Amino acid sequence: LIVGLFVLAALGVRISIMVTEIASSSLFLVFFLVMIASLVLGMGLPTIAAYILLVIVVAPSITKLGGPLVAANMFIFYFGVISSITPPVALAAYAASGISGANAMRTGFTACRLAITAFIVPYLFVYYPELLLTQGTFGEIAYRLTVSSVGIIFVAMAAMGYGRSLLGAGDRLVMAVAAALLFLASPWLNLAGLLIGAGHMVFLQKS
Numbered sequence: 001l002i003v004g005l006f007v008l009a010a011l012g013v014r015i016s017i018m019v020t021e022i023a024s025s026s027l028f029l030v031f032f033l034v035m036i037a038s039l040v041l042g043m044g045l046p047t048i049a050a051y052i053l054l055v056i057v058v059a060p061s062i063t064k065l066g067g068p069l070v071a072a073n074m075f076i077f078y079f080g081v082i083s084s085i086t087p088p089v090a091l092a093a094y095a096a097s098g099i100s101g102a103n104a105m106r107t108g109f110t111a112c113r114l115a116i117t118a119f120i121v122p123y124l125f126v127y128y129p130e131l132l133l134t135q136g137t138f139g140e141i142a143y144r145l146t147v148s149s150v151g152i153i154f155v156a157m158a159a160m161g162y163g164r165s166l167l168g169a170g171d172r173l174v175m176a177v178a179a180a181l182l183f184l185a186s187p188w189l190n191l192a193g194l195l196i197g198a199g200h201m202v203f204l205q206k207s
Helices: 002-008 011-022 027-044 047-064 069-085 091-100 104-114 116-127 138-160 169-182 187-206
Strands: none
Touching: 011 027, 011 047, 027 047, 027 069, 027 116, 047 069, 069 091, 069 104, 069 116, 091 104, 104 116, 104 138, 116 138, 138 169, 138 187, 169 187
């Protein structure tokens, strides 16, 4: 049904034009729109089908705007997979709730919270192709992998509310800020994020 709708209504061309026109001044906005499209299509299609449709429709627009092609492919594929746990459809969460007897919608939102890092990683691919091993020296790749991994750990702590001990709202905010600094390009901000996050963990351990 979805494939037929794309063909008959020429949605492929329409989406490509919309992405190009609306997001012509911002690469982040381009990928945000692609994320929404990936999640929506992934709710009604298997991951591979959603990926193929979006690559054919959106990838040309991304390359025209200067976006990296490999990162665009990984971005679309990631969100096609994540769509299986994203409400309101969340097929994987729906199946899990049937087995556990839990509320389906609550299971979907809980799954999103547990997998919050999976929503961040595709954006890191876009801004740091070193993570895909497509460019950069060995040192640059190792540095970005290390910094991003630590940032992902901090985000997971903030989302889960636990890091060596239970985290309150203020503690979780601190860890989220530390993670955000680690995801930026500046090495000085990365260092600040590492010091904030690691220092806060030490403080929590002592208290």
